[in-house]
């Protein structure tokens with residue numbers, strides 16, 4: 339299946355999950371994340387606000403917020419095409435819809451994190467395979483933005499387990515993930531040689 343068809347199939351799958359399935363998945367995801375040292379011991383963490391049936395990291399974000407961690411959300415870059423800023427967000431802060439209808443914090447210079455500040459970035463996946471290859475929304479926002487990541491920044495993809503597929507072709511611009519976490523397990527990805 340080509341990536342366009344796979345993306346559309348997996349988006350349909352996640353969109354058709356019930357509210358109850360989504361809530362259970364969000365709680366399961368928080369349990370999985372809380373077991374990971376990368377989540378427990380890192381302070382500056384980028385999340386996202388679930389959209390389009392994505393697995394919802396809201397429980398995990400609440401836990402991080404209450405633990406005194408700094409949480410960030412993606413905001414579309416106003417000038418550079420298909421790039422993101424990560425902006426500090428605390429519960430109750432105002433949000434506004436971007437051009438895709440996804441809520442994001444307003445851009446205020448002093449809330450924008452420079453890439454080296456981020457210790458962990460949690461990114462939403464549309465599809466993934468067991469080797470850690472991923473498919474996103476298809477505009478390359480994360481790939482472009484993460485090409486400037488700092489060496490210490492860990493990258494963890496989040497998805498429902500039903501978004502796993504056999505084999506996703508790796509593209510030259512794909513940024514390798516350190517792990518993929520679903521509502522029921524964590525896949526640690528070992529870098530491939532060569």
Ligand SMILES: Nc1nc2c(c(=O)[nH]1)N(C=O)[C@@H](CNc1ccc(C(=O)N[C@@H](CCC(=O)O)C(=O)O)cc1)CN2
Nearest residue numbers: 386387388389392412438440462474475476477479480
């Ligand atoms: N929750 C969440 N926030 C996120 C992302 C994401 O994947 N999930 N992004 C990760 O990149 C960025 C937004 N990226 C997007 C990329 C493509 C489409 C998209 O294709 N949307 C429409 C069609 C296009 C349109 O309306 O103009 C669609 O739903 O088919 C939406 C968002 C930033 N924020």
Ligand SMILES: Nc1ncnc2c1ncn2[C@@H]1O[C@H](COP(=O)(O)OP(=O)(O)OP(=O)(O)O)[C@@H](O)[C@H]1O
Nearest residue numbers: 472473474475476477478479480481482485509511
């Ligand atoms: N670092 C980059 N520099 C320039 N173009 C890029 C870069 N990364 C990705 N692209 C372009 O972005 C487009 C979308 O890439 P791709 O289909 O891999 O997106 P995706 O991984 O599904 O989305 P995302 O990264 O937002 O999750 C491709 O046409 C690709 O050429």
